Amino acid sequence: MTPIIDVCNIRKSFGGLTVIDDCSVRIAEGSITGMIGPNGAGKSTLFNIIAGSLAPDSGEVLLDGEPITSLPAHLRFHKGLLRTFQIAHEFSHLTALENLMMVPPAQEGERLFSNWLRPGRVRREEAEVRRRAQEVLDFIGLTRVRNEPAGNLSGGQKKLLELGRTMMTEARVVLLDEIAAGVNRTLLGDLIGNIERLNREMGYTFLVIEHDMDMIARLCDPVIVLAEGRVMLEGPIEEVQSHPEVIEAYFGAQSA
Ligand SMILES: Nc1ncnc2c1ncn2[C@@H]1O[C@H](COP(=O)(O)OP(=O)(O)OP(=O)(O)O)[C@@H](O)[C@H]1O
Incomplete structure (x- = not known):
């Protein structure tokens, strides 16, 4: 093996x-x-x-x-190599979709410099992350609750969302x-x-x-x-x- x-x-x-x-x-x-x-x-x-x-x-x-x-x-x-975590307290007010969109490391949109220099590229990358997050929601069967704050989801739905977060990486x-x-x-x-x-x-x-x-x-x-x-x-x-x-x-x- x-x-x-x-x-x-x-x-x-x-x-x-x-x-x-x-x-x-x-x-x-x-x-x-x-x-x-x-x-x-x-x-x-x-x-x-x-x-x-x-x-x-x-x-x-x-x-x-x-x-x-x-x-x-x-x-x-x-x-x-990663482990799932409970959705952190500060993310519980964000929607299911936003929780997924938060995951990718080094998002261009977060870098002030690139925001200023390449706004078009930042918009394209954000649109790509949103599309990917939507695909993940479809995959894990949470499309129905995409706009619900994560804090309102049931225990099981939160676990599915945690699993979904691993798919954003x-x-x-x-x-x-x-x-x-x-x-x-x-x-x-x-x-x-x-x-x-x-x-x-x-x-x-x-x-x-x-x-x-x-x-x-x-x-x-x-x-x-x-x-x-x-x-x-x-x-x-x-x-x-x-x-x-x-x-x-x-x-x-x-x-x-
Ligand atoms: N930070 C720590 N400081 C002191 N002792 C600790 C610490 N973390 C774990 N222990 C002790 O180490 C032992 C093993 O704990 P651990 O949580 O790894 O076991 P476990 O197999 O996961 O148990 P459980 O199934 O109950 O979760 C226990 O006796 C626990 O009290």
């Missing part, structure tokens, strides 16, 4: 507590890889280390074979952290359908942390089980779900 993300021997402690313990993970290009594990297993910490919002104590993260361990999150973003690897939480079943179906289409039609690789096992089962292959900051097991969901140690550590812990 060709790993697009290669996490090598990562360690991370908080105070005296070792949270990620010599952990190595490879994410295959073009996969939708799930990550599960009991509460406190270190999933979010590892995510933050991959996304660049947290520095490991040691170890290396590679993107396409290139070390990115010391790159800040915004530079990883420009390389196509040159995303290659998208990290999804608990996006099923608080989403009704119908919209969850839309969300899953869109993730599959982005994977199939646009070649996105996804890494998905999720407590919703139904979503993991429908979407992810392989599934990585993290426990106590290490990979306990990796494989297809059927294999993972029937593994005695996983039942004990994860499903046992959940049903307890």
Whole structure:
């Protein structure tokens, strides 16, 4: 397999507590890889280390074979590695369409100098961004609410819009952290359908942390089980779900 993300021997402690313990993970290009594990297993910490919002104590993260361990999150973003975020508070008054239009980095319209020197070009680029944003709304099925402030959207619609924001960039690897939480079943179906289409039609690789096992089962292959900051097991969901140690550590812990 060709790993697009290669996490090598990562360690991370908080105070005296070792949270990620010599952990190595490879994410295959073009996969939708799930990550599960009991509460406190270190999933979010590892995510933050991959996304660049947290520095490991040691170890290396590679993107396409290139070390990115010391790159800040915004530079990883420009390389196509990004995570979805809740629509930030300051964007909640902007419409769904405007939220998408805010995404492209280095918009010409934001540069005073180029505004002044090349207003025609700025207008053309803005029209192009608007057209792209409209296409994204059509793709994710939110055309109906294009002019609604994002703050008025339902939880599920906000998640779809977050996913849409990744389509306004040159995303290659998208990290999804608990996006099923608080989403009704119908919209969850839309969300899953869109993730599959982005994977199939646009070649996105996804890494998905999720407590919703139904979503993991429908979407992810392989599934990585993290426990106590290490990979306990990796494989297809059927294999993972029937593994005695996983039942004990994860499903046992959940049903307890
Ligand atoms: N900034 C921090 N400072 C101190 N301890 C932290 C910090 N971030 C995480 N931890 C601790 O690290 C451990 C792993 O947390 P993490 O959030 O990565 O686990 P998780 O697998 O994502 O859990 P959950 O499924 O509950 O979200 C926990 O014991 C948590 O309390």
